[in-house]
Amino acid sequence: MQADRWAPDWGAVEMDDRTPAPSGDAERTRQGAAVNAPPILGNVPGAYALGVFRDRHPALVRQVRDALPYSPDRLEALDRLLEEAIADKMQPLDASAHDFATWLTWGRAYLRGRWTDAPFLWAESFFYRRLLEATGYFAEGPWRGVDPFEPFKQAELTGSIVDEELASMDRVAALPQREKETALLLASLWGNRADLTFQITGELGEDKAADLVVDDGELLWSLVHDGPPGTICVVADNAGRELLPDLALIDHLLARRLATEVVLHVKPQPYFVSDATPADVLAGLRRLSGAPGEAGKAGVRLRQALRSGRLVLRTHPFACAPLPYSDMPDSLRDDFAAASLTITKGDLNYRRLVGDRVWPSDTPFEGVTAYFPGPVVALRTLKSDVLVGVAQEVSAGLDATGERWRTTGTRALIQGRA
Numbered sequence: 001m002q003a004d005r006w007a008p009d010w011g012a013v014e015m016d017d018r019t020p021a022p023s024g025d026a027e028r029t030r031q032g033a034a035v036n037a038p039p040i041l042g043n044v045p046g047a048y049a050l051g052v053f054r055d056r057h058p059a060l061v062r063q064v065r066d067a068l069p070y071s072p073d074r075l076e077a078l079d080r081l082l083e084e085a086i087a088d089k090m091q092p093l094d095a096s097a098h099d100f101a102t103w104l105t106w107g108r109a110y111l112r113g114r115w116t117d118a119p120f121l122w123a124e125s126f127f128y129r130r131l132l133e134a135t136g137y138f139a140e141g142p143w144r145g146v147d148p149f150e151p152f153k154q155a156e157l158t159g160s161i162v163d164e165e166l167a168s169m170d171r172v173a174a175l176p177q178r179e180k181e182t183a184l185l186l187a188s189l190w191g192n193r194a195d196l197t198f199q200i201t202g203e204l205g206e207d208k209a210a211d212l213v214v215d216d217g218e219l220l221w222s223l224v225h226d227g228p229p230g231t232i233c234v235v236a237d238n239a240g241r242e243l244l245p246d247l248a249l250i251d252h253l254l255a256r257r258l259a260t261e262v263v264l265h266v267k268p269q270p271y272f273v274s275d276a277t278p279a280d281v282l283a284g285l286r287r288l289s290g291a292p293g294e295a296g297k298a299g300v301r302l303r304q305a306l307r308s309g310r311l312v313l314r315t316h317p318f319a320c321a322p323l324p325y326s327d328m329p330d331s332l333r334d335d336f337a338a339a340s341l342t343i344t345k346g347d348l349n350y351r352r353l354v355g356d357r358v359w360p361s362d363t364p365f366e367g368v369t370a371y372f373p374g375p376v377v378a379l380r381t382l383k384s385d386v387l388v389g390v391a392q393e394v395s396a397g398l399d400a401t402g403e404r405w406r407t408t409g410t411r412a413l414i415q416g417r418a
């Protein structure tokens with residue numbers, strides 16, 4: 001096996017050594033795909049990404065500041081980050097950070113520049129790393145390991161909406177097999193709208209459009225049902241109201257022996273506010289197993305599946321890297337290569353799967369994911385501009401409605417390839 005390429009140990013690196021940022025790998029690995037779409041940036045007037053940097057990041061720092069009783073040094077660090085976000089001026093991590101050199105490797109050309117001039121995926125990811133630095137998540141001291149987003153996640157998980165959603169599992173369990181599977185899949189898909197980053201600025205669209213812009217649901221179930229059961233990887237996105245239906249789907253795959261094992265990939269550290277970590281999986285399982293009816297039974301089965309090794313939790317560090325999956329290290333690639341199906345959840349995973357680039361919407365999904373080492377299906381509500389595999393007439397028709405259908409989570413897709 002080759003050494004991992006994504007975080008080489010370059011040792012001490014001078015800040016003014018401006019070698020190019022890692023942008024070439026995607027081009028090298030995507031055989032046959034259009035390879036010249038530029039990365040999405042935040043410095044385009046009116047662009048969705050610009051709003052994320054201008055509005056959402058400052059609002060988030062303020063909310064994090066107020067959510068926990070941080071000590072004066074932490075409050076000062078958060079205030080400095082807030083100033084940076086407002087001034088659109090990025091600073092590197094402190095040189096003592098354990099991953100200082102890694103971030104230089106990933107993008108020294110962007111550091112000390114403007115947040116909005118760096119690729120959107122890169123800069124957002126770095127912002128979340130800087131937020132953890134400000135709260136002292138990796139530092140020695142009392143705030144080490146304290147999830148700054150935990151109060152938000154906790155509030156969501158204990159809400160009464162979750163009680164209703166869990167109760168609906170009784171109705172789903174009584175459905176005939178095919179309808180049950182459709183219901184589980186759609187619950188997992190639309191669960192992706194419950195994304196706390198969106199709730200920060202209240203940007204979620206009001207109406208859930210019934211139609212999907214791409215629906216490869218049949219393909220997904222044929223990959224599950226046809227052929228002997230194998231390992232299924234689920235690359236999770238958000239905790240709470242998204243993770244619960246994901247767990248219900250996973251329980252179905254395991255309980256019906258449609259998968260020999262499920263590998264659930266979650267983030268090793270807090271990220272993008274609501275992204276699921278192992279602690280969030282445990283909180284979700286507690287919520288499930290404490291519920292009455294079918295939800296409770298599923299929770300008990302899933303806890304048992306963790307003990308028996310049929311449900312495996314994976315926290316690969318690449319999950320928080322600012323890079324597309326085309327740059328994934330062999331240690332992660334091997335996981336996906338061994339799976340009979342990988343299901344990726346959410347908008348950010350989609351951006352990383354197809355590349356966060358200004359693709360024409362009719363760019364073939366098969367082409368941009370040709371590097372992926374096995375069958376893959378993305379479940380995503382549309383919450384940022386990137387989109388592939390949709391005919392120009394369809395995207396132009398939706399554009400003509402004037403609806404902000406690409407970014408408000410009102411539309412969704414199930415998109416995959418065998």
Ligand SMILES: O=P(O)(O)OC[C@@]1(O)O[C@H](CO)[C@@H](O)[C@@H]1O
Binds near residue numbers: 124195345346347384
């Ligand atoms: O991956 P998720 O949870 O579906 O969505 C995350 C996300 O909507 O949050 C960002 C804004 O902070 C978007 O750019 C991004 O794609």
